[in-house]
Amino acid sequence: MHPYTKVKDLRTNVETLATAEVLNGKIDLFIKAYLQQLNHATSVGKEALDNFK
DSSP: TTTTEEEEEETTTEEEEOHHHHTEEEEOOHHHHHHHHHHHHOOOOHHHHHHOO
């Protein structure tokens, strides 16, 4: 991973310094940001976001 120390989703502009965790599958931060963006754009409903943890 050297020299990169950051993972960034260009669609949502969410980023984290925990590269090893992301590679191990801990992507909840990115999924939640995407769902929030989708909710904002399409008014899907708050319940879908509240159920995702």
